[in-house]
Amino acid sequence: MRVCIHRGTEQIGGTCVELEAEGKRILLDLGRPLDVADGDAAASVPRIVGLQEGSADLLAILISHPHQDHVGLVEFVPESIPVAIGKAAAALLDRAANWLSRPLLAGRTLINWEDRRPVKIGPFVVTPFLVDHSAYDAYALLIEAGGQRLFYSGDFRGHGRKAKLFDRLIAAPPPNVDMLLMEGTVIGRDGEERQFPSEDELEVEFVDKLQGAQGLSLLWTSSQNLDRIVTVFRAARRTGRRLILDLFTAEMLAATDNPRLPQADWRENIGIYVPKWMRRKITQDGSFDVLKRFKANRVFLDQLADPAYDILLFRPGLLKEVDAEAPLGGAQLLYSNWSGYLADPSTLLVRQWIEARQIPMHTIHTSGHASLPDLRRFAAALAPRALIPIHSFHTDRFGELFENVVRMRDGVWFGMSAAIAALEVPIIPPAAAGSEVAGWAAEDAPRVLSLEQ
Structure with missing residues (x-):
């Protein structure tokens, strides 16, 4: 080769x-x-x-x-x-x-x-x-x-x-x-020589911060990091909280077709929020059926009855509507991304916003x-x-x-x-290929695919 x-x-x-x-x-x-x-x-x-x-x-x-x-x-x-x-x-x-x-x-x-x-x-x-x-x-x-x-x-x-x-x-x-x-x-x-914390260890940290919450917990993490979504959901369940996912993240979880991952139609500890950009997309495409799947768990930010018991998945793109609609008294921001992103100019508005709103930020992350x-x-x-x-x-x-x-x-x-x-x-x-050596073996003989044109 x-x-x-x-x-x-x-x-x-x-x-x-x-x-x-x-x-x-x-x-x-x-x-x-x-x-x-x-x-x-x-x-x-x-x-x-x-x-x-x-x-x-x-x-x-x-x-x-x-x-x-x-x-x-x-x-x-x-x-x-x-x-x-x-x-x-x-x-x-x-x-x-x-x-x-x-x-x-x-x-x-x-x-x-x-x-x-x-x-x-x-x-x-x-x-x-x-x-x-x-x-x-x-x-x-x-x-x-x-x-x-x-x-x-x-x-x-x-x-x-x-x-x-x-x-x-x-x-x-x-x-x-x-x-x-x-x-x-x-x-x-x-700190390259250190071993990184596990998702189970992060779960304990999330539990601690959620138990001490005085208001809404904003979770800043990636919709693609499904391990982290699972970790926070487990912490929410342990503390009697509700994890409010945006519709996009709910769609990512549904796409896995894995019933062991949190899903938007689960009866407990899950809520679904539909951001404005997704509402516009649904209206433009006429794809209103997607909302029916999440109807029972749909959440509106201006109607949160007890925000101290809610965790809202947050990203910079949601800043304006969260600021306008969500109850932010006593809120905390749980940052669960690589720390290097905080130095990026694209996150400046969020950093300025939490400072102006006096929202404390706690970093809970692993690589x-x-x-x-x-x-x-x-x-x-x-x-x-x-x-x-x-x-x-x-x-x-x-x-x-x-x-x-x-x-x-x-x-x-x-x-x-x-x-x-x-x-x-x-x-x-x-x-x-496919032979057993040192305890390793391919599961099956190779599939032969005709890909040459």
Whole structure:
């Protein structure tokens, strides 16, 4: 196999990796860079043969998870290119597209990942591994071709509500990995050596703040962070509170088709608020049926009878209507995002608003990415012959933290054998696809998909 990291060797977000074997190619993720504005997104598509006009030898785009920095540029490439993605992840993107008018996956041939079930795409055999991450339905990917094995970590962690997936993977990793492309989001951040708090530990913190609430609790978190929604819902249930979700978040939860996640029609501890922008969208589209599903639990902000027993999901875009309609006496803001976002100019209005309103802010958060101790455990378990840093602003530090590190540059093609030889590490012949080695086995024989045109 040959590899080209188009984006990722010096940055977080916008990830895109191209693999080539036997004259055929696949892409690992096609993410939108974090610093690219909406109007500039189309122009940020990497200059890869076939991404503008389609090409018979570009077989598929493999998406690790549904965060925009890994999937956000798919909407700008030809629909003729198939996309491989988790079934629930695709459903989340489709449901969001209904509201945001951004049809990322519409009209495309989709290949749905199933945990540890291999898929054959041309000369590549791809085995997805379900991982713990703040994005729902996230996968790491093992790619085999030409007698070589490359493992792409995607984004992952070991301290979320699906931490058992991390433990399972490092307890029985795929054997004989020639090359590991591993994320390092947290490297270089303050306190990188510490282990991050778990979602269960966050739940205890939320319980403490909710029990002491004197008014409405505003929860500032992402609608995509379903682990966090579950954590706060559990805290709400423990304290007899009601979690008021906006309709968009309720739609994301419904799209998972997972009855174990909080749903808008549950009888207790759930309320649904319909923001103005969604009311306008419903009126424009005539899609009034969507409101019927949430009628029993619908909440109006100016009619909250006992706000100290309510938790309202909040985002900067809701600032004006929350300020105009919600009772804010004794309110508190529970901030549950990366602290770095608070330094962004886009959050200035919120910071000024809570100061003017004298609303105290409490930060209760944990990372969606692996801690450095867990990155070390992960790298040691997979024991790659070469480890390639990706998805980090500090790839220069990987060499002091991990073994067998080879740093690459964006846009430069390299052969896997050459990269491994540069380390003078003996290459151990990989096991046959699907065979049992060291306790690991693919669940089924590869599905053979005819994707070549």
